[in-house]
Amino acid sequence: MLVTADVQRQAPRTADAPAVRLRDVSHAYRGADGALVVLDRVDLDVAEGEFVSVVGPSGCGKTTLLRAVAGLLEPSAGDAEVLGGTPRQAQRAHAFGLVAQEPGLLPWRSVEANVRLPLEIAGARADVPALLGRVGIAGFERYRPGELSGGMRQRVALARALAHGPRLLLMDEPFGALDELSREAMRVELLRLWEAERITVIFVTHAVREAALLSDRVVVMSPRPGRIVADIRVDLPRPRPEAAEDSPAFLDVVARVRAALRSATP
Amino acid sequence: MTLREAPPEATDAIDGLEARRPVVDIEAPRGRPARAVAAVVLPPVIVGAVLLVAWEAWVRVRDIPAYLLPPPGAVLDALRDEPGRYAGALGESLVAALGGLVLASGLAFALAVVMAHSRLLERALYPPALWIKVTPIVAVYPLLVIWFGFGLGPRVVVAALITFFPMLVNAVVGLRAVDPRALDVMRVLDASRAQVFWRLRLPSSLPYVFAALRISVPLSLIGAVVAEFLSGSAGMGQLILIANGDFDTAALFGAVFVLAAAGIGLTAAVSYVEARVLTWHVTATGV
Numbered sequence: 001m002l003v004t005a006d007v008q009r010q011a012p013r014t015a016d017a018p019a020v021r022l023r024d025v026s027h028a029y030r031g032a033d034g035a036l037v038v039l040d041r042v043d044l045d046v047a048e049g050e051f052v053s054v055v056g057p058s059g060c061g062k063t064t065l066l067r068a069v070a071g072l073l074e075p076s077a078g079d080a081e082v083l084g085g086t087p088r089q090a091q092r093a094h095a096f097g098l099v100a101q102e103p104g105l106l107p108w109r110s111v112e113a114n115v116r117l118p119l120e121i122a123g124a125r126a127d128v129p130a131l132l133g134r135v136g137i138a139g140f141e142r143y144r145p146g147e148l149s150g151g152m153r154q155r156v157a158l159a160r161a162l163a164h165g166p167r168l169l170l171m172d173e174p175f176g177a178l179d180e181l182s183r184e185a186m187r188v189e190l191l192r193l194w195e196a197e198r199i200t201v202i203f204v205t206h207a208v209r210e211a212a213l214l215s216d217r218v219v220v221m222s223p224r225p226g227r228i229v230a231d232i233r234v235d236l237p238r239p240r241p242e243a244a245e246d247s248p249a250f251l252d253v254v255a256r257v258r259a260a261l262r263s264a265t266p
Numbered sequence: 267m268t269l270r271e272a273p274p275e276a277t278d279a280i281d282g283l284e285a286r287r288p289v290v291d292i293e294a295p296r297g298r299p300a301r302a303v304a305a306v307v308l309p310p311v312i313v314g315a316v317l318l319v320a321w322e323a324w325v326r327v328r329d330i331p332a333y334l335l336p337p338p339g340a341v342l343d344a345l346r347d348e349p350g351r352y353a354g355a356l357g358e359s360l361v362a363a364l365g366g367l368v369l370a371s372g373l374a375f376a377l378a379v380v381m382a383h384s385r386l387l388e389r390a391l392y393p394p395a396l397w398i399k400v401t402p403i404v405a406v407y408p409l410l411v412i413w414f415g416f417g418l419g420p421r422v423v424v425a426a427l428i429t430f431f432p433m434l435v436n437a438v439v440g441l442r443a444v445d446p447r448a449l450d451v452m453r454v455l456d457a458s459r460a461q462v463f464w465r466l467r468l469p470s471s472l473p474y475v476f477a478a479l480r481i482s483v484p485l486s487l488i489g490a491v492v493a494e495f496l497s498g499s500a501g502m503g504q505l506i507l508i509a510n511g512d513f514d515t516a517a518l519f520g521a522v523f524v525l526a527a528a529g530i531g532l533t534a535a536v537s538y539v540e541a542r543v544l545t546w547h548v549t550a551t552g553v
Contacts (some may be wrong), residue, residue, distance in 0.1 A: 072450055098454050104449075105448070107546045107547070108546040118455050121456070
């Protein structure tokens, strides 16, 4: 397909063109004792504007899946399609925002300069102070990452991921390194942010409740080699208040995800 | 070599919207109270003074002849009688040392940039670089004289040869020691190699570059003095040769002290610049 994602950006949204489409994606790492298969024929469609969580035990290939979508890794087999083109084309169109478990900020840059990094690379403009306000760290423009707490650093990483106006936000256990209170605060923040903007999100986590609270769909993966064993729709109304966590519908989703995880584990 | 580390974590923040205090307060170069400075500076000064007094006393009590071991007073006199002689010689040595250092560091860093971007070139270029390192400079010196004559040339080249390898190795490691998460972020944005280099690799390498400089600055002085010693043409090496011929032991000691002071001064200068440039880095805590 020779349509660049730039063209796609202006193209009208159509229901049959998912933001992300994985077909038969398999991946193996070559190790000391042969190939280690981490992804086994994964099919996944993520619609434009959808929030999809990928849940699975450690080492099930969640991160590999995300890296294949981001174009950071060429899968051994199968096709990854992003916004109607290849992941590389989506990279060139600056369609991705990436948040990993570790913030990966540049320690020599101020908070503001860190958030400006994608703008410099993409040649884009954005109101950085407003963006920092949206992720809850207004007024910290001039601080260095080393002067911030882990939760605040992760907020900076989120602001950086959103700065250039990506169409697809990829999050790899973004709250995994945070303490429980920070985690909860970030969860609420992300929910609020996403409900305001509705960009496509793929959210990798091993926290079942977190996935259920945030997502439109929860995709459950089996232990290595990672396979998709369940695709559970979360029919909770939006905006979701924190109280949603006590509703029967929410608890039902959590129970179904847990059951799928259990059945996938030998 | 200094490894790049995350700053130590303070654990009081529960993702509150309060910034933590800067983490490295205690040893930070700024705002250090006078008593803390004294606590750092005084002990070595006291030890130095005690040693000098003991030296003077030993020479007097045992009546040791000055050509064997002059008392510190005599060394001081030698320095005070002819300050120009030492200053001039040191100046010549420093020109050769720093000239070689700048030349070698520049070349080594440029080569490191190439090697950091290509494993193939790294494998190809590392053995000759290692070969330069392991060859005794003294053995090469006659060749350098044949090629570069008796002037400044061979002295600069010796200082360059001796400082080349530390910068090369450290810079290659530093240019590769990028945070993989930050690299991912730049890659999904389709950042060019140049953008990754200027925005990520180069700043990431700076702590390693300064670590290399702290090693190679005193080395460059050694290289220059060795070359001068072999050629007898200029600088502190020549001064030492002449003083040796004259049995002027006090001047020999004077030369040793001048060189030691110069080495300390240069290292302190590097640390000073490092502390100013790498304010974000944990090892940037002054001398």
